[in-house]
Amino acid sequence: MRKILVAALACGTLALMPASASASGPYDYLLAPESACPGQSNPTLPASTQELIMVCMHNWARGQRGEQALLPESQLQRSSRKKARDIRRCQQFSHEACGRNAFYWVRRVGFETGAYGAGENLEFGQGTMGTVRGAMSAWLNSTVHRDDLLTPSWKDVGISVLDAKLDGHPGVAIWVAHFGYHGH
DSSP, X not given: OOEEEEEEEOOOBTTTSOXXXXXXXXXXXXXXXXXXXXXXXXTTSOHHHHHHHHHHHHHHHHHHTTOOOOEEOHHHHHHHHHHHHHHHHHTOOSTTGGGOOTXXXXXXXXXXXXXXXXXXXXEEESGGGGSHHHHHHHHHTSHHHHHHHTOTTOOEEEEEEEEEEETTEEEEEEEEEEEEEEOO
């Protein structure tokens, strides 16, 4: 059985930038335009809508690099949601939130079967930095996160966002992306 596990932790941008600020970095050219993934800067959309927009953003960036699109996968969606809840509940922005291994929930939901690989990206932010576009910009402008989300072998994805009070700051968006594949 072959396993690949990758975890990448983004440095969150909690309360460091005003809501009207916009981040930009050298890899923002991989950000989808609003016309390709509408609503990416609207934090008032329902979480499920923001999550679908984030999948669109991932697939747009992957397409720019010639990689296949990721398919939403129910087990990875459940594992990413449970991981986000752990971060919020334990107030630990960490791959090991609540003292659990980074891939605890990937295993618990049953994704870890046969030959598989899994990866995880985390991000948090407030205001503009908590939006789909802000979180994706942070991931793209971090080498380890960009490499993770553009990994050619990933086939499936589950992405969750939760509104939280983190480290005493309300209105924080916690983003969790779980990537994976089976059968390689």
